[in-house]
Amino acid sequence: MTPCIGTEVLGVQLSQLSDIQKDELALYVAERGVVIFRKQNFVHQGAQWLKEYGSYFGRLHVHQWAVHVKDHPELDVVFRDSDSSYWSSTSAGTLNTTKWHSDMTYEL
Numbered sequence: 001m002t003p004c005i006g007t008e009v010l011g012v013q014l015s016q017l018s019d020i021q022k023d024e025l026a027l028y029v030a031e032r033g034v035v036i037f038r039k040q041n042f043v044h045q046g047a048q049w050l051k052e053y054g055s056y057f058g059r060l061h062v063h064q065w066a067v068h069v070k071d072h073p074e075l076d077v078v079f080r081d082s083d084s085s086y087w088s089s090t091s092a093g094t095l096n097t098t099k100w101h102s103d104m105t106y107e108l
Helices: 019-032 047-056
Strands: 007-009 035-037 072-076
Touching: 019 035, 047 072
Parallel strands: 007 035
Antiparallel strands: none
16 A cells, blocks of 8 residues: 555445445545455355355456366455365365466456
8 A cells, every 4th residue: 555546444344335335435446446444254255145246346257277166266265274164165276376466457
């Protein structure tokens, strides 16, 4: 984060936003470029919920190189602890991915 790009927002649980609030969030992210929300409960929502939430903001992308959540190729596993959890039995592939990208672009 810098003074010109990026903001950390505290005290907001993204899973609880109304559609109007999600619209405001999309505009805010477009203005700031990078917005950080810590301590979110998305991992506990389940794969289908995550896809529906992400789809609210636009078409989801399937990364060909990523470790995907089993049966949900739109969801990438960026890091997964080896301890038993919801994701430990649902990922297809290795524990973690080491690849990186700066952003995604789409042509409409």
